Amino acid sequence: MTRRALVATRKGLFRLTRESSGRWTAALIAFPGDPVSMVLPATDDRPLFAALNLGHFGTKLHRSGDDGATWEECAVPAYPKDPENPKSLSQIWCLEGGSVSGALWAGTIPGGLFRSGDGGNTWNLNRALWEAPERRDWFGGGYDDPGIHSVCVDPENPRRVAVAVSCGGVWFSENDGETWTLKTRGMFADYMPAAKREEPGIQDPHRLVQCRTDSRVLWVQHHNGIFRSADYGETWDDLGPAAAPSAFGFAVASHPRDPETAWFIPAVKDSRRIPVDGRFVVSRTRDGGRTFEILREGLPEGPAYDLVFRHGLDVDETGETLVLGSSTGSLWVSENGGETWKLVSPHLPPIYAVRFDR
Amino acid sequence: MAQVHFTPHLRRFLSTPPTTVPGTTVSEVLEAVFAENPRLAGYLVDDQGRLRKHVAVFVDGDLVRDRLALSDPVGETGEIYVMQALSGG
Numbered sequence: 001m002t003r004r005a006l007v008a009t010r011k012g013l014f015r016l017t018r019e020s021s022g023r024w025t026a027a028l029i030a031f032p033g034d035p036v037s038m039v040l041p042a043t044d045d046r047p048l049f050a051a052l053n054l055g056h057f058g059t060k061l062h063r064s065g066d067d068g069a070t071w072e073e074c075a076v077p078a079y080p081k082d083p084e085n086p087k088s089l090s091q092i093w094c095l096e097g098g099s100v101s102g103a104l105w106a107g108t109i110p111g112g113l114f115r116s117g118d119g120g121n122t123w124n125l126n127r128a129l130w131e132a133p134e135r136r137d138w139f140g141g142g143y144d145d146p147g148i149h150s151v152c153v154d155p156e157n158p159r160r161v162a163v164a165v166s167c168g169g170v171w172f173s174e175n176d177g178e179t180w181t182l183k184t185r186g187m188f189a190d191y192m193p194a195a196k197r198e199e200p201g202i203q204d205p206h207r208l209v210q211c212r213t214d215s216r217v218l219w220v221q222h223h224n225g226i227f228r229s230a231d232y233g234e235t236w237d238d239l240g241p242a243a244a245p246s247a248f249g250f251a252v253a254s255h256p257r258d259p260e261t262a263w264f265i266p267a268v269k270d271s272r273r274i275p276v277d278g279r280f281v282v283s284r285t286r287d288g289g290r291t292f293e294i295l296r297e298g299l300p301e302g303p304a305y306d307l308v309f310r311h312g313l314d315v316d317e318t319g320e321t322l323v324l325g326s327s328t329g330s331l332w333v334s335e336n337g338g339e340t341w342k343l344v345s346p347h348l349p350p351i352y353a354v355r356f357d358r
Numbered sequence: 359m360a361q362v363h364f365t366p367h368l369r370r371f372l373s374t375p376p377t378t379v380p381g382t383t384v385s386e387v388l389e390a391v392f393a394e395n396p397r398l399a400g401y402l403v404d405d406q407g408r409l410r411k412h413v414a415v416f417v418d419g420d421l422v423r424d425r426l427a428l429s430d431p432v433g434e435t436g437e438i439y440v441m442q443a444l445s446g447g
Binding site: 054055056057058060073076078079080081082086087088089 | 367368371397400401402404405406407408410411412413442443
């Protein structure tokens, strides 16, 4: 079982730890008062990274080689100088390790995918995606500009990369980002005029995750429902009709070994964005989306109006331990696949991202 | 030579003592400042070299007018203050 997680919040970076008594506790470890938009746990060949959004003073990236005791600021992705299209980094929305040691992917707002080959010393804009003709269709969802929030690096072949964009569809590369293909067959967008409903470049996947041991299987919590692909994005099945209590939400977590199991945090769609009937619940499917169970033991009886942002749910490598953090600063852990939940704290700052750590 | 002072709020992130640098425009002065303190650039200007939205620069008491190209003139003994707005809760 994983015993630690990192929690990125609007007011700092917290570490969640399981004590020997079995109790989970959260403590502020870095950046008190500063918004931490994303965190990337360390591995044997990579330090811990935290992305900050300082508002007045811009977006920053820090790394720590000593488990968060000390930090150094490193380079951030920068958009090319271009008088015709003057873009500037407003947020690092996701961070993932790349195909080789030292390689990193960063998904950003506005709509950028950047790669570092040297552990964050330098960054390069992925031109192939930036210059894709379909990118003209992208638009903002939640933020003013489109953004890349999900980068799935295939554990079996890390040169295979899938990227999800709000609002700009799901993109696939077989060659470490040299070329990209947009694949959304089966997805639909009810927020568009009928003629544009199935247009690939306007789809709004809120979050994309991949099954670690069956990497053909992808799950998308989409603005218009839940979609699953069993053929690495060639086709997407609409699971919305079976989803309960709703098909709207932001977060999704895939079981690491069971390609039929995933968890979601349902909410009222789509302009209200509150839990259905003021009851905060988790939903789970264990049969590939044919049926959904509602899991509420240990979650508040209500009224509870917690909402979970798209990076606010994670599952460890056992598939049993989950961590869940809400936009109103509540943090829960489950040690039995979501059957029961323990409240760690109801009083943290708004939670942007949770990730299990070593 | 222009004297440049920085908001104390920057000190939480990096060292920004007052400095004296050459330059006849805000752009030239800030370039000289950034040559001394390269990490500071990303705190004050965006990817296109424009002044960040909530960063304010005063030259001899007047708010700079050109936030995009930073072309406001700076006199031989110009005094520059780099400030910021505070907001939120």
